[in-house]
Amino acid sequence: MTRFLAALLGMALAAGAATASAQSITVALNADIRSTNPGVNRDDNTDAVVLHMVEGLVGYRANGSVAPLLAESVERSDDGKTYSFRLRQGVTFHNGAPLTSADVLWSWNRYMDPKTDWRCRSDFDGRNGLKVEKVEAPDDRTVTMTLDHASALFLDALARTDCGGTAILHKDSLKPDGSWDKPVGTGPFRFGEWRRGEYVTVSRFDGYQSPPGDKPDGMVGAKRTALASVKFLVVPDASTAKAALASGAVDVAQVLETDVPELNKTKTVEAGFFPSTTKHTFLFQTRDPLLGNVKLRQAIAASLDIPQLVAAVSNGEGKPNNSGVPVTSAYYDAVQAKGYAYDPAKAKALLKEAGYKGEPIKIIANKRVHVPSFNAAVIAQAMMQAVGINAQIEVLEWVTQLDRYNTGNYQMMSFSYSGRLDPALSYEQFSGPKDSQPRKVWDDPAVQDLITKASTISDEAQRQAVFDELHKRQMEATPLIIFSNGQEAWAHTKRVQGADPWEGKARVWGARVVGN
Numbered sequence: 001m002t003r004f005l006a007a008l009l010g011m012a013l014a015a016g017a018a019t020a021s022a023q024s025i026t027v028a029l030n031a032d033i034r035s036t037n038p039g040v041n042r043d044d045n046t047d048a049v050v051l052h053m054v055e056g057l058v059g060y061r062a063n064g065s066v067a068p069l070l071a072e073s074v075e076r077s078d079d080g081k082t083y084s085f086r087l088r089q090g091v092t093f094h095n096g097a098p099l100t101s102a103d104v105l106w107s108w109n110r111y112m113d114p115k116t117d118w119r120c121r122s123d124f125d126g127r128n129g130l131k132v133e134k135v136e137a138p139d140d141r142t143v144t145m146t147l148d149h150a151s152a153l154f155l156d157a158l159a160r161t162d163c164g165g166t167a168i169l170h171k172d173s174l175k176p177d178g179s180w181d182k183p184v185g186t187g188p189f190r191f192g193e194w195r196r197g198e199y200v201t202v203s204r205f206d207g208y209q210s211p212p213g214d215k216p217d218g219m220v221g222a223k224r225t226a227l228a229s230v231k232f233l234v235v236p237d238a239s240t241a242k243a244a245l246a247s248g249a250v251d252v253a254q255v256l257e258t259d260v261p262e263l264n265k266t267k268t269v270e271a272g273f274f275p276s277t278t279k280h281t282f283l284f285q286t287r288d289p290l291l292g293n294v295k296l297r298q299a300i301a302a303s304l305d306i307p308q309l310v311a312a313v314s315n316g317e318g319k320p321n322n323s324g325v326p327v328t329s330a331y332y333d334a335v336q337a338k339g340y341a342y343d344p345a346k347a348k349a350l351l352k353e354a355g356y357k358g359e360p361i362k363i364i365a366n367k368r369v370h371v372p373s374f375n376a377a378v379i380a381q382a383m384m385q386a387v388g389i390n391a392q393i394e395v396l397e398w399v400t401q402l403d404r405y406n407t408g409n410y411q412m413m414s415f416s417y418s419g420r421l422d423p424a425l426s427y428e429q430f431s432g433p434k435d436s437q438p439r440k441v442w443d444d445p446a447v448q449d450l451i452t453k454a455s456t457i458s459d460e461a462q463r464q465a466v467f468d469e470l471h472k473r474q475m476e477a478t479p480l481i482i483f484s485n486g487q488e489a490w491a492h493t494k495r496v497q498g499a500d501p502w503e504g505k506a507r508v509w510g511a512r513v514v515g516n
Contacts, residue, residue: 026232027250027253028235029045061219085104299346302344347387363391
């Protein structure tokens with residue numbers, strides 16, 4: 001690791017003033033990408049890099065809603081089953097070829113071919129409930145997709161970053177034998193070089209046509225870039241990334257939350273926190289002999305000073321949220337903002353009503369550095385013990401904890417869910433039948449019906465009413481306690497502006513170099 005850091009510092013010195021003046025930056029990745037193939041053999045790092053080069057018909061806004069991207073407009077039929085996408089004019093691929101509806105059809109057929117091994121094929125072929133029955137191109141600029149039933153989540157599924165944004169690709173992305181070569185997309189950057197285990201480079205696509213907007217908005221909005229090139233450098237060790245930022249060897253990196261104050265004391269680096277839709281929670285096994293009693297679960301909720309807990313595990317930067325709707329969502333309203341009240345006297349009264357006799361309640365946690373699992377469990381344990389609950393902690397390796405979660409083998413668990421932008425998908429993460437899906441914590445058929453309704457209707461006011469009702473029921477049943485959404489600590493050198501990440505992913509098309 002010392003030799004690696006020395007190499008990084010040597011790169012920074014060799015670049016000299018020329019690098020500072022050129023519109024080129026280096027972004028640290030904590031692990032190498034898995035491929036350059038959108039939605040195939042991917043992880044978060046892969047998605048972050050690839051989505052600088054490719055685009056789909058639609059993309060996410062920062063508030064979790066979906067907006068046109070390669071489409072200039074999207075129209076839905078009255079029965080909610082047919083979507084018509086009108087393509088933007090003047091869009092070209094990195095090889096200079098114009099975007100047409102034929103490219104959309106070719107890309108879609110490739111995704112739906114089992115040989116492609118696209119992560120999201122099951123979300124569109126009927127296996128997960130939704131089926132795209134027909135895709136047609138009435139003219140060069142129009143594509144229609146017909147579903148087997150109305151779905152409010154269809155556009156959300158197309159926009160998903162783990163699906164590669166259902167990117168529209170040119171045929172030149174494949175080798176003559178049909179195997180994958182490299183992404184020839186429509187994004188603001190074009191593929192340069194991938195030296196496995198070391199770095200990926202991309203360069204500005206001078207023929208890029210940005211979607212409307214005066215600033216980046218999630219994965220849409222203004223995407224015109226001032227950067228000539230970007231190097232995504234693999235820096236697996238957090239301490240090395242921190243040192244590389246301070247030296248100028250890298251310009252942008254995710255860092256440990258605990259490193260933010262120190263980095264902000266330097267003259268060359270700025271660090272801060274950025275929200276994500278991750279959910280940090282305490283899960284209850286409602287089939288446990290003790291925690292099957294709703295009054296005991298409510299007592300635990302009343303014993304927790306959630307604002308204090310969130311402040312402690314987030315260095316004072318987090319915002320409490322007891323709702324399944326993320327605070328960044330367009331559906332987060334006054335109803336969602338109503339949370340549990342810290343009330344030790346009420347907790348003690350509920351314990352008495354529940355017939356609690358001091359039996360041990362074990363909280364399972366892990367010590368991964370980028371989630372508050374262990375720290376939150378320690379604080380919750382102290383608060384629960386203060387009202388007479390015999391709370392204990394069992395620390396497990398993450399892989400073991402995940403196995404216990406998947407099988408439902410626990411009493412209480414400090415657990416973080418990955419982000420879901422649409423609230424229906426967020427509630428679906430923890431709701432469902434335990435008999436067939438033991439990982440679910442909220443087993444209520446009426447709740448599942450509400451989630452299904454929210455997944456079908458598209459009217460925003462009607463969906464809001466469903467999400468508000470779900471929150472009220474969740475607060476009453478307390479099958480889990482969501483205490484906050486995630487926040488990611490990122491830093492950048494002061495020579496760079498506009499490099500804010502989104503949903504835990506580097507996003508640098510809005511970045512520019514401003515000085516040495």
